[in-house]
Amino acid sequence: DAGITQSPRYKITETGRQVTLMCHQTWSHSYMFWYRQDLGHGLRLIYYSAAADITDKGEVPDGYVVSRSKTENFPLTLESATRSQTSVYFCASSEGRPTQGNIQYFGAGTRLSVL
């Protein structure tokens, strides 16, 4: 589990600021995911990536931008943070396509507060 790390663990920012959440995995997993966790909504997929330079939208992509220039990194950027983006953000990775029996492993999460 220590193979996927998120930083920072906690972040407080102000409305309108740009924020980047980092995700790094050491397993060379092909697939990476970003979720947000909110009370009453569970986890919702923001973006995912099947490989370097390949990304796709999830359920709630609006207001977020991702990039995947290297296999091991999958940063999530809030271009102009809003209060509604206050949440806990989880990064996950899986070795291969999840439908082929590959399990998703989760990072410890980043708790973001937008004031």
Next chain:
Amino acid sequence: AQRVTQPEKLLSVFKGAPVELKCNYSYSGSPELFWYVQYSRQRLQLLLRHISRESIKGFTADLNKGETSFHLKKPFAQEEDSAMYYCALMGSRGSTLGRLYFGRGTQLTVWP
């Protein structure tokens, strides 16, 4: 549309009592179902998946396609089972292929 429903936000039982966390799903294909657990201050981790038919930490879950359910059960709850439990569905076709859809979670508290 795919949907995972966990009707109980909170569930409390006493140590040694049986526990059942309910999960119902809606999906037109053949989904793969999972249970994830998040202990206090820890990351989300896979508890079990229906294709494995395993018993993990005494928990079992059976996929009932007729009732579209995947309830999580344990005959004798322990205090260390206290956690947030998420049921998740993985899509098997089209735009849902390989994506996990989570329920809203059930917070289980096991009292001593």
